Amino acid sequence: xxxxxxxxxxxxxxxxxxxxxxxxxxxxxxxxxxxxxxxxxxxxxxxxxxxxxxxxxxxxxxxxxxxxxxxxxxxxxxxxxxxxxxxxxxxxxxxxxxxxxxxxxxxxxxxxxxxxxxxxxxxxxxxxxxxxxxxxxxxxxxxxxxxxxxx
Amino acid sequence: xxxxxxxxxxxxxxxxxxxxxxxxxxxxxxxxxxxxxxxxxxxxxxxxxxxxxxxxxxxxxxxxxxxxxxxxxxxxxxxxxxxxxxxxxxxxxxxxxxxxxxxxxxxxxxxxxxxxxxxxxxxxxxxxxxxxxxxxxxxxxxxxxxxxxxxxxxxxxxxxxxxxxxxxxxxxxxxxxxxxxxxxxxxxxxxxxxxxxxxxxxxxxxxxxxxxxxxxxxxxxxxxxxxxxxxxxxxxxxxxxxxxxxxxxxxxxxxxxxxxxxxxxxxxxxxxxxxxxxxxxxxxxxxxxxxxxxxxxxxxxxxxxxxxxxxxxxxxxxxxxxxxxxxxxxxxxxxxxxxxxxxxxxxxxxxxxxxxxxxxxxxxxxxxxxxxxxxxxxxxxxxxxxxxxxxxxxxxxxxxxxxxxxxxxxxxxxxxxxxxxxxxxxxxxx
Numbered sequence: 001x002x003x004x005x006x007x008x009x010x011x012x013x014x015x016x017x018x019x020x021x022x023x024x025x026x027x028x029x030x031x032x033x034x035x036x037x038x039x040x041x042x043x044x045x046x047x048x049x050x051x052x053x054x055x056x057x058x059x060x061x062x063x064x065x066x067x068x069x070x071x072x073x074x075x076x077x078x079x080x081x082x083x084x085x086x087x088x089x090x091x092x093x094x095x096x097x098x099x100x101x102x103x104x105x106x107x108x109x110x111x112x113x114x115x116x117x118x119x120x121x122x123x124x125x126x127x128x129x130x131x132x133x134x135x136x137x138x139x140x141x142x143x144x145x146x147x148x149x150x151x
Numbered sequence: 152x153x154x155x156x157x158x159x160x161x162x163x164x165x166x167x168x169x170x171x172x173x174x175x176x177x178x179x180x181x182x183x184x185x186x187x188x189x190x191x192x193x194x195x196x197x198x199x200x201x202x203x204x205x206x207x208x209x210x211x212x213x214x215x216x217x218x219x220x221x222x223x224x225x226x227x228x229x230x231x232x233x234x235x236x237x238x239x240x241x242x243x244x245x246x247x248x249x250x251x252x253x254x255x256x257x258x259x260x261x262x263x264x265x266x267x268x269x270x271x272x273x274x275x276x277x278x279x280x281x282x283x284x285x286x287x288x289x290x291x292x293x294x295x296x297x298x299x300x301x302x303x304x305x306x307x308x309x310x311x312x313x314x315x316x317x318x319x320x321x322x323x324x325x326x327x328x329x330x331x332x333x334x335x336x337x338x339x340x341x342x343x344x345x346x347x348x349x350x351x352x353x354x355x356x357x358x359x360x361x362x363x364x365x366x367x368x369x370x371x372x373x374x375x376x377x378x379x380x381x382x383x384x385x386x387x388x389x390x391x392x393x394x395x396x397x398x399x400x401x402x403x404x405x406x407x408x409x410x411x412x413x414x415x416x417x418x419x420x421x422x423x424x425x426x427x428x429x430x431x432x433x434x435x436x437x438x439x440x441x442x443x444x445x446x447x448x449x450x451x452x453x454x455x456x457x458x459x460x461x462x463x464x465x466x467x468x469x470x471x472x473x474x475x476x477x478x479x480x481x482x483x484x485x486x487x488x489x490x491x492x493x494x495x496x497x498x499x500x501x502x503x504x505x506x507x508x509x510x511x512x513x514x515x516x517x518x519x520x521x522x523x524x525x526x527x528x529x530x531x532x533x534x535x536x537x538x539x540x541x542x543x544x545x546x547x548x549x550x551x552x553x554x555x556x557x558x559x560x561x562x563x564x565x566x567x568x569x570x571x572x573x574x575x576x577x578x579x580x581x
Binding site: 011012013042043044045047048049050051052093097100101104105122123124 | 192195214292299305
């Protein structure tokens with residue numbers, strides 16, 4: 001098990017909402033990925049990945065965020081601070097809630113990279129605007145992985 | 152006129168809310184808007200080859216990804232007249248049980264229990280009741296392990312393919328699952344203790360039509376092609392191919408999901424419906440647990456769906472253990488998937504996802520590509536019944552305080568365990 005894990009959250013069938021999934025899938029074959037890091041194409045349920053998270057030195061989450069910033073902007077939320085942690089779904093825990101619950105069981109620090117999106121609608125690809133920003137998004141995620149790696 | 156609006160039921164803004172309009176003490180209207188993600192995804196699979204359909208539609212829901220995968224495979228196999236092996240049937244049933252354990256544990260311990268105990272979330276409840284939260288997480292992990300072992304991944308299974316499984320589990324893997332399930336037996340008893348300790352939720356009573364899969368052995372989430380609808384002692388059977396006569400879907404102006412009704416009445420699907428349709432399952436440890444929970448059939452309280460889920464944790468663990476023992480006794484065969492020979496035709500499958508009947512129906516062309524698809528989720532089937540029960544709850548609530556009504560309606564919504572918008576996952580800044 002590698003000490004660093006990057007999990008891309010989201011649904012690839014819901015267009016830009018799946019940006020985390022797309023980032024993780026593209027990073028998995030990227031030669032720039034640090035040797036002590038690996039990626040996981042996640043889902044919308046972070047709690048499902050508890051088994052893969054346990055024992056890691058650090059976990060980087062990549063997820064879509066709706067915050068009014070230009071699409072493709074990347075913001076860093078250490079351990080989810082600054083994100084709405086209310087229960088807003090009747091069916092599963094939000095990523096922020098799941099992160100907090102996992103931290104009750106395992107001392108894993110999370111860094112959440114929120115990628116700003118403008119809309120979430122059924123589509124099997126990213127919008128052209130977000131696709132154009134993908135190289136920069138990937139570099140930003142790699143920078144975070146490398147920074148954590150060297151630290 | 153006063154209006155009660157409950158917005159926070161879904162991740163997608165503007166969807167998944169409940170609106171109640173009161174005129175004095177009378178209920179003028181109750182509207183429940185469901186965001187139905189599954190229907191939005193149907194166009195994305197038109198033209199796709201048969202072997203791409205299940206992996207795509209698995210993405211409808213994270214919690215129910217196994218059910219969507221296996222129901223999709225069953226519909227495709229029905230279209231091509233493919234009959235899978237008895238071992239495949241058993242392994243698929245085992246996956247369903249794992250998913251049910253995982254889903255019910257998440258729902259009961261981390262979503263429903265905080266409502267009963269007046270905590271805003273499972274995180275808040277964990278500070279005072281860590282044992283309950285950890286018990287839920289342990290059972291969820293057990294369900295995940297079953298799905299990962301058989302399905303090849305913790306979520307969105309890749310090992311379940313048309314005609315069978317890419318690779319069957321090893322004996323060692325089954326023995327490991329058996330060990331986890333043995334602990335699960337004790338944990339499912341503890342789940343009953345937890346449910347029995349919660350305050351009563353007795354604020355909505357209504358005659359209800361229940362519908363669930365009628366399986367050949369009366370205890371399957373996967374086998375069978377008939378649905379039984381039960382109400383007031385009357386029973387009716389609908390075959391899978393005639394599913395539209397069960398659903399009679401109608402577009403509703405205020406909802407993104409169509410409303411279903413059977414012979415003019417809304418119906419409820421899910422754990423409570425399964426136990427109502429198949430009451431002969433309620434023997435042994437289940438009968439003892441029923442008494443502890445003061446649970447009786449027929450039920451007229453939708454909140455009893457939570458008790459029914461707790462009871463199913465027992466039967467799911469027991470059935471999973473039985474399947475594993477059966478596989479170990481017979482020896483796991485290293486069999487390959489049944490070959491698929493595409494042909495033009497239509498196939499329909501009905502199964503029991505954790506929160507109720509799930510319908511997939513596909514029409515293929517001669518090359519095995521999708522011409523049309525129809526996916527009806529349990530939450531869509533339940534939408535009209537939920538709205539009816541919301542109305543009954545408001546009518547039966549002597550207190551017209553908005554906070555009281557809001558709390559009760561949210562608890563009923565939660566009891567249905569609805570999947571309103573789980574195909575998306577958005578974060579928002581605080």
